[in-house]
Amino acid sequence: MTDVVQIRKPTDPNPSSDPRTDLLGMSLADLEAFSVDVLQDKKFRGKQLFKWIYGKRITDFALMTDMSKSLRIKLQEVARISRMDERVVQRSSDGTIKFLWGLADDLQVESVLIPESKRLTLCISSQVGCPVACDFCVTGKGGFTRNLTKAEIIGQIVQAQEHSERPISNVVLMGMGEPLLNLDNVLDTMETAQVPDGFGISHRKITISTVGLIPQMEELGKRSRINLAVSLHGTTEEQRTQIMPINRKYSLAELVAAMRAYPLKHKKWITIEYIMLRGVNDTIDDAYRLAKLLHGIRSKVNLIPYNKNPFTDYERPDDRDILRFQEILIGRGFHTIVRLNRGNDIDAACGQLGGYEQERPNKRVRQRAAAFADAGEDVVEDVADAAADDLGTDD
């Protein structure tokens, strides 16, 4: 049974037109600078604010009792801590919770909280929509609107945590959007998520999934220790281009070379995501080709049986074919798992996040998807430009 809960009215008491500085999304260094420059107080106030915002998740300055009353009044005058609207919270029979967040400009994104025995994983979004337009993905079919701000990225962790007694132990950037197209905001917030006074989630427990944008992957390798997952999904150029138009810009051969050159830290590996589409990329030959492509790359393979969505006609392979594919890879020495379809009954599984409130996308969304599909190659060429335009928005 799926428990659908429409909870609470809009929770941000401060609309986006509020001129006060939003402290959510700020790093420890940002908050320290704010304390000195704006509050004209001591640097350590920044650390106190950091603990309240991310450690205790308090939004009301009046409750920050380790600061003087006059400072709390000043904070109320010049600053705020934003919240997203919790538009829908859906709980799956397997304990998975899907959130639909309403943003200040009325757009919507989703996150998924996945409880397991030893882990509590939060899958978060990085963009409203996605410009990469993979053929099998709901998010990609809806087109691209904008990058998420730092507040909106870390806000997903802050607000999802309110729904569990257990601390969120792992974060995966596998929700809506291509995180490497919002690299600055994603990396800044994932640094903040690691600080022990806040969430204290180790870089070992944070994974960023990318379709394989090579220049940004190189930058990621230089700037961060968080884990890399690559959506490979095909074993020949032709096959990958058919399902992922981005392959025309960054080919499979170039992507595999970039993975080989990736500066993997000690005890780290690259997770290879491989969606399994019946009759498209699920043959024995594909399994052998995949093993050959990955030869010598420290990697683990996640096979993701296709999750049905209303936009495409792909089918999931039979379990027997999935297991045969897995056995071939294991036989070649690759640690290979089949990713479970968590939250399937609430459309919370991989590739089912569209940011829609209704069960099926409406006509306007379908039209946008069709226009997007028609745009074909132009869309691919526009990906980098769209990203560059939006990377500036880190308020």
Ligand code: SAH
């Ligand atoms: N944009 C990034 C991260 C978000 S998607 C990326 O593509 O890697 C996270 C994973 O879900 C990707 O591997 C993606 O290919 C996969 N996915 C998308 N649609 C899917 C579907 N319908 N069924 C199964 N997996 C899907």
Ligand code: SF4
């Ligand atoms: Fe974007 Fe990832 Fe979906 Fe492709 S699979 S359209 S990159 S979100």
